[in-house]
Each structure stands twice: as C-alpha cells, then as structure tokens.
Amino acid sequence: MEKTRISLKEIYEPIQAYLPRVEEEIFSILATPNELSAEVVQHFFRNKGKYLRPALTLFGASFGASVELDAIRAGAAFEIFHSATLIHDDIIDSAYVRRNLPTVNVKWSSQVAVLVGDYLHDKAIETIFSVKNDRVIAAFLKTAGIVCDGEILELKEKNNFNLKEKAYLSIIERKTASLLATCLESGAILGGLITERVAALERYGHYFGMAFQVIDDCLDFMGEENEFGKTLGADLQAGVLTLPLIRLIEFLDEPAKAEIFSKVKSGLGHSKLSDLVHLLHEYGALEYALAKAREFTDCAALELTVFPKSPSRTSLETLLQYVLERSS
Amino acid sequence: MEKTRISLKEIYEPIQAYLPRVEEEIFSILATPNELSAEVVQHFFRNKGKYLRPALTLFGASFGASVELDAIRAGAAFEIFHSATLIHDDIIDSAYVRRNLPTVNVKWSSQVAVLVGDYLHDKAIETIFSVKNDRVIAAFLKTAGIVCDGEILELKEKNNFNLKEKAYLSIIERKTASLLATCLESGAILGGLITERVAALERYGHYFGMAFQVIDDCLDFMGEENEFGKTLGADLQAGVLTLPLIRLIEFLDEPAKAEIFSKVKSGLGHSKLSDLVHLLHEYGALEYALAKAREFTDCAALELTVFPKSPSRTSLETLLQYVLERSS
Numbered sequence: 001m002e003k004t005r006i007s008l009k010e011i012y013e014p015i016q017a018y019l020p021r022v023e024e025e026i027f028s029i030l031a032t033p034n035e036l037s038a039e040v041v042q043h044f045f046r047n048k049g050k051y052l053r054p055a056l057t058l059f060g061a062s063f064g065a066s067v068e069l070d071a072i073r074a075g076a077a078f079e080i081f082h083s084a085t086l087i088h089d090d091i092i093d094s095a096y097v098r099r100n101l102p103t104v105n106v107k108w109s110s111q112v113a114v115l116v117g118d119y120l121h122d123k124a125i126e127t128i129f130s131v132k133n134d135r136v137i138a139a140f141l142k143t144a145g146i147v148c149d150g151e152i153l154e155l156k157e158k159n160n161f162n163l164k165e166k167a168y169l170s171i172i173e174r175k176t177a178s179l180l181a182t183c184l185e186s187g188a189i190l191g192g193l194i195t196e197r198v199a200a201l202e203r204y205g206h207y208f209g210m211a212f213q214v215i216d217d218c219l220d221f222m223g224e225e226n227e228f229g230k231t232l233g234a235d236l237q238a239g240v241l242t243l244p245l246i247r248l249i250e251f252l253d254e255p256a257k258a259e260i261f262s263k264v265k266s267g268l269g270h271s272k273l274s275d276l277v278h279l280l281h282e283y284g285a286l287e288y289a290l291a292k293a294r295e296f297t298d299c300a301a302l303e304l305t306v307f308p309k310s311p312s313r314t315s316l317e318t319l320l321q322y323v324l325e326r327s328s
Numbered sequence: 329m330e331k332t333r334i335s336l337k338e339i340y341e342p343i344q345a346y347l348p349r350v351e352e353e354i355f356s357i358l359a360t361p362n363e364l365s366a367e368v369v370q371h372f373f374r375n376k377g378k379y380l381r382p383a384l385t386l387f388g389a390s391f392g393a394s395v396e397l398d399a400i401r402a403g404a405a406f407e408i409f410h411s412a413t414l415i416h417d418d419i420i421d422s423a424y425v426r427r428n429l430p431t432v433n434v435k436w437s438s439q440v441a442v443l444v445g446d447y448l449h450d451k452a453i454e455t456i457f458s459v460k461n462d463r464v465i466a467a468f469l470k471t472a473g474i475v476c477d478g479e480i481l482e483l484k485e486k487n488n489f490n491l492k493e494k495a496y497l498s499i500i501e502r503k504t505a506s507l508l509a510t511c512l513e514s515g516a517i518l519g520g521l522i523t524e525r526v527a528a529l530e531r532y533g534h535y536f537g538m539a540f541q542v543i544d545d546c547l548d549f550m551g552e553e554n555e556f557g558k559t560l561g562a563d564l565q566a567g568v569l570t571l572p573l574i575r576l577i578e579f580l581d582e583p584a585k586a587e588i589f590s591k592v593k594s595g596l597g598h599s600k601l602s603d604l605v606h607l608l609h610e611y612g613a614l615e616y617a618l619a620k621a622r623e624f625t626d627c628a629a630l631e632l633t634v635f636p637k638s639p640s641r642t643s644l645e646t647l648l649q650y651v652l653e654r655s656s
Contacts, residue, residue, distance in 0.1 A: 036481075037477070114445075115476060115479050116480065118449070118476045118479075119476045138457070141453060141457055149362055149365070149447065152362055152440075152444065156363070
C-alpha cells in the first residue's frame with residue numbers, strides 16, 4: 001500500500017508564486033549570443049531540479065516584511081552556482097545521467113563541461129554581486145570556497161576505507177550543508193531579519209543540509225534501482241565512503257573488512273550489493289545513519305522555535321519530515 | 329650571432345620592488361589546511377610564470393601617487409585567476425607540460441584539476457572582493473565571464489577550417505586581451521588616475537594583448553622545437569586555427585585547402601610541418617600576421633602618449649618591443 005507522502009509542492013506553497021520569477025531570472029542571466037553555451041544551458045535546465053536553493057532563499061526572505069527582487073535574484077544565483085558544481089561533479093564522477101538526461105560531459109565533452117561550468121560559476125557570482133549587499137556577497141564567496149574545499153576533500157578520501165565519521169561529517173558539511181545554510185542566511189539578510197534570526201535560519205540550513213546529505217547517502221543502499229534516478233551502490237563503486245558503511249566498518253575485524261574491500265574493488269554486482277545491504281542491516285548501520293539524520297532534523301526544528309507560527313515556519317518544519325520520509 | 333634581447337627584468341624595473349609582495353600575497357591567499365589543495369598549489373606555482381598580469385596591474389597603479397596594498401592584492405588576484413584558467417585549459421588541451429613541469433591533470437588527474445581550478449577561481453574572486461572597489465570588482469567579474477566565453481568559442485571553432493580572421497580576432501580579444509586590459513584598468517583605478525587615463529591604459533592593455541596573442545600564435549610555426557617550452561604546430565594539431573593559417577587559407581583553392589586539411593588530420597610530422605611553414609612563408613601569411621601584431625602595438629603605443637614621460641611609460645613602450653622581438 002502506498003503511503004501518502006508529503007510533496008515539495010505543498011511545502012513550497014508560501015513561496016510558490018516567486019519560483020517562476022526565479023526561473024525567468026535564471027534564463028535571463030544565462031542568455032548569451034554564444035550558441036554553444038546557449039545550447040548547453042537549454043539542455044541542462046530542461047529538466048529542472050527541486051529548486052531547493054532558491055526555495056530556501058525565498059523562505060529566508062519570507063520571514064521579513066516582503067520578498068523583493070533581490071531575494072529572487074539571489075535565489076537564481078544560488079541555483080546557477082549549484083548547477084555549475086553539478087556540471088563539474090559529473091565530469092569528476094564520469095556520470096552519464098543527470099535528471100534523466102545525458103550529462104554535459106556525455107552529450108558534449110568534458111572540455112565543454114569544464115568551460116560551461118566555469119561560465120555558470122562566473123554568472124552566479126556576477127549576479128550575487130549585482131544584489132549589492134555586502135553581507136550576502138561575503139557569505140556567498142566564503143561558501144563557494146568551502147563547497148569546493150569539501151569536494152577536494154571528498155576526492156582525496158576516495159577509496160580510503162578507513163575514513164572516520166568525523167571526517168565524513170566535515171566533508172558533507174562543506175560540500176552540501178554550507179550552501180543550503182547560506183541560501184537561508186542570504187534570504188534572511190535580504191528580508192531584513194534581525195541578526196539572531198538570520199543566525200537561527202543559517203543554523204537551520206546547516207542541520208537540514210546535514211540530514212539531507214546523510215539520507216541521500218543512505219538511499220544509495222536502499223530501495224529499488226533507479227527509483228531516485230540513481231544506481232544503487234553508486235557512491236561506493238566510485239570509492240566514496242558514506243556514513244552507513246563507515247559505521248559498519250567500525251564493527252568489523254580486519255579479515256572481514258578486507259573481504260568487503262576486495263568485493264567492492266572487483267565491482268559491485270547485484271548479489272554482492274545484496275550481501276552488503278544485508279550486513280548493513282545486521283549491524284544496524286543504516287539505522288544508525290538514519291538516527292543521525294533525525295538528530296540533525298531535531299536540531300534544525302529547534303532553531304525554528306524562535307519564529308512565531310507562520311506558513312513559512314510550518315513549511316520549513318514539514319521540509320524536515322519530507323527529508324526523513326525519503327528514506328522510509 | 330645572438331642578438332641582445334630586451335629582458336622582462338629590465339622592463340619590470342619600475343615595479344620590481346612590489347613583485348615579491350605579490351608572490352607573498354598569492355601564497356597567503358592560497359594557504360589552506362587542505363593537504364591536496366596545498367600540494368597542488370605548491371606544485372603549480374613552483375615555476376612561476378612571467379607575472380605579466382600582476383606587473384600590468386602594478387604599472388597601472390604606478391602612474392598614480394603611490395602603489396598601495398590594494399594594487400598588490402589585485403595583481404595577486406589576477407595571477408590566481410589566470411592560473412585557474414591555465415589549469416582548466418590544460419585539461420581541455422590534454423596538455424602534459426606547463427612551465428617545464430607536469431600539468432595538474434597529468435600529475436594528479438583531470439578531476440583534481442577541475443576542482444583545484446575552481447578553488448583558485450573562487451579565491452581570486454574573494455581577493456578582488458576584499459579590495460572593496462566596486463569599479464574593480466565589476467570590471468573583473470565582467471572580464472571573467474568574457475574570458476570563459478572566449479574559451480568556449482575557441483572550443484566550438486576547433487577544426488573549423490573556414491574560420492574567418494574576424495572570428496579569430498574576437499576569440500583572442502576575449503580569451504587573452506580582455507584580462508590584460510582589465511589588469512591595467514584596475515591598477516589605474518586603484519592608483520587614483522582620472523577616467524581618461526584609466527581608459528587609455530585599458531585600451532593599451534587591449535592592443536598589447538591582441539599583439540601578444542597573435543605573436544604567440546605565430547611562434548607555433550616558428551623557431552626551434554621546444555625553444556618556448558612548446559611543441560611546434562601544437563595549436564593546429566589540436567584543431568585550433570590561428571591567424572597565419574587563416575591568412576594562408578584565403579589564398580588557396582579548394583583542392584589545395586583539402587590537401588592541407590587531410591595532412592593535418594592525419595597528424596603533423598616534422599616534414600609535413602616544414603611543408604606547411606614553407607607555404608606560410610610563400611604566401612606571406614606569417615609576415616601578414618606579424619604585420620597585424622605590429623599594427624596592434626602601434627595602437628598601444630599611441631595610447632601612452634597622453635602620459636608624461638616616466639620610467640613606467642618607458643617600460644610599457646619597451647614591453648611592446650619585447651613582444652615583437654619574441655618573433656624575431
């Protein structure tokens with residue numbers, strides 16, 4: 001029996017009216033007479049993602065008096081920046097598919113993907129600069145560096161089967177949570193919120209981002225192949241260790257560890273993956289990771305208590321449920 | 329008999345004292361606890377380049393009352409930005425050697441090169457922002473987009489053997505001249521020069537950049553293998569058409585063109601390259617390109633006439649000679 005799931009559409013209701021304007025902004029910012037760039041942009045944004053970053057920016061602003069053009073532009077800038085990192089990530093992971101379409105590196109080439117990623121990156125920064133709010137610009141530039149740093153760390157730790165939980169958390173903090181926190185922070189600044197509330201929303205974004213990434217990593221070992229448009233065990237096969245496996249490894253002795261690593265290294269077939277998933281359940285490693293995600297969403301929810309009840313606050317609370325439900 | 333050549337060291341004399349401070353800034357900006365990033369930075373900056381971009385920034389500022397820390401920081405930012413583009417270019421060209429050292433994509437991987445290029449890019453922008461001059465920030469961000477656009481155009485026109493001179497000039501304007509112009513412009517702004525002089529130095533930078541790139545492209549067909557640390561015919565072999573060949577092609581009938589293209593496509597051995605160089609001379613195509621470069625340096629020199637005689641002005645004049653001499 002199918003459960004009734006919370007939909008993003010419901011959650012986005014308080015800011016829904018602004019999202020088409022974000023989309024218009026994105027296409028207007030990226031409009032170019034350069035035919036190749038234009039083609040790639042059209043392709044990449046054909047199947048738009050969840051627009052999570054613009055949505056969080058708009059939510060941040062929505063706690064203020066009104067949502068102004070600045071927040072819409074900032075939201076567009078964050079989505080463009082995020083898209084740039086995805087295009088570069090797909091080169092790094094040699095990924096074939098993104099949002100059910102061929103990746104830029106596959107449809108064109110890695111070369112095109114490097115340059116178009118750079119182009120989006122530049123445009124994102126130009127847009128944030130045009131918002132002309134020094135706190136937002138500074139926050140964004142700092143975060144851009146941190147995201148990149150997180151990705152370099154992740155790359156460095158590939159195939160490190162002794163990666164510790166603390167190092168993993170530091171990587172996902174950088175590569176995922178920091179940008180989500182900055183979206184909320186920037187929206188809140190542009191909405192004219194007082195410093196304490198800006199900081200509360202930033203922390204919400206941080207905790208939400210941590211939960212979001214831990215769950216995403218758990219999904220790599222859960223559910224049906226392709227349900228989320230991704231291949232099961234894909235992270236591991238690429239040598240990226242995530243929380244469930246890191247937890248499992250803590251319980252194993254050297255020979256058992258060695259057996260798993262040699263299995264992974266020789267390629268993860270369906271049956272090997274089932275064995276691994278079985279082990280993850282046996283040692284409660286997936287459950288451990290999911291509990292960790294819940295700790296993060298609990299912390300996030302706590303940050304919202306300084307805000308009076310409002311549709312936006314309810315949406316951000318529901319968003320936490322939505323993230324946890326993805327794994328149920 | 330060896331000619332007495334002008335050295336960059338002599339030219340840089342008026343701003344020489346500031347270059348070590350630029351270098352310190354670069355390493356301080358790029359300092360990071362991330363071991364992999366730190367290693368790559370150490371490697372890439374081991375054999376430093378000509379520091380042309382910081383030097384032009386400092387020259388721009390040197391026409392003002394004094395050279396301040398801001399100009400030094402801006403120069404560092406431009407060098408870091410330029411380095412980011414080189415690291416990404418080397419992925420695109422599958423280059424093995426840069427400044428007599430293995431490229432980042434070869435010594436580590438394309439993946440590392442993508443991310444470290446992004447990291448330098450972010451750091452450059454953060455640094456320019458820290459200079460806190462809106463005109464400089466706006467000029468830099470605009471140029472970053474243009475440079476990227478130029479590189480995308482170049483990639484798109486690879487193997488287009490019907491590339492026209494106008495399109496070629498537009499590509500090199502974007503990928504090379506625009507940044508050099510922005511270095512001088514930014515230095516001049518930070519030096520407190522009046523608008524007309526800022527604009528004159530920007531135009532000097534533009535013409536200088538055009539000449540610089542045309543000569544660089546001519547060198548691909550001139551001199552001895554490896555004299556400039558590059559392989560003869562490398563651009564052409566990568567499918568990049570430059571001015572000498574574009575000029576030659578204008579004179580050839582279809583069968584003669586087809587013969588050249590089929591030669592190039594089957595790989596350029598030493599004898600095929602000699603044939604081609606012979607043709608380039610026969611039709612005066614190299615001479616044509618060099619004359620074009622001289623037109624650009626003449627325009628550049630004219631822009632300097634609004635400045636009273638000074639060591640900096642003399643240096644910028646001599647720099648034009650230096651560029652032309654590279655091909656003699």
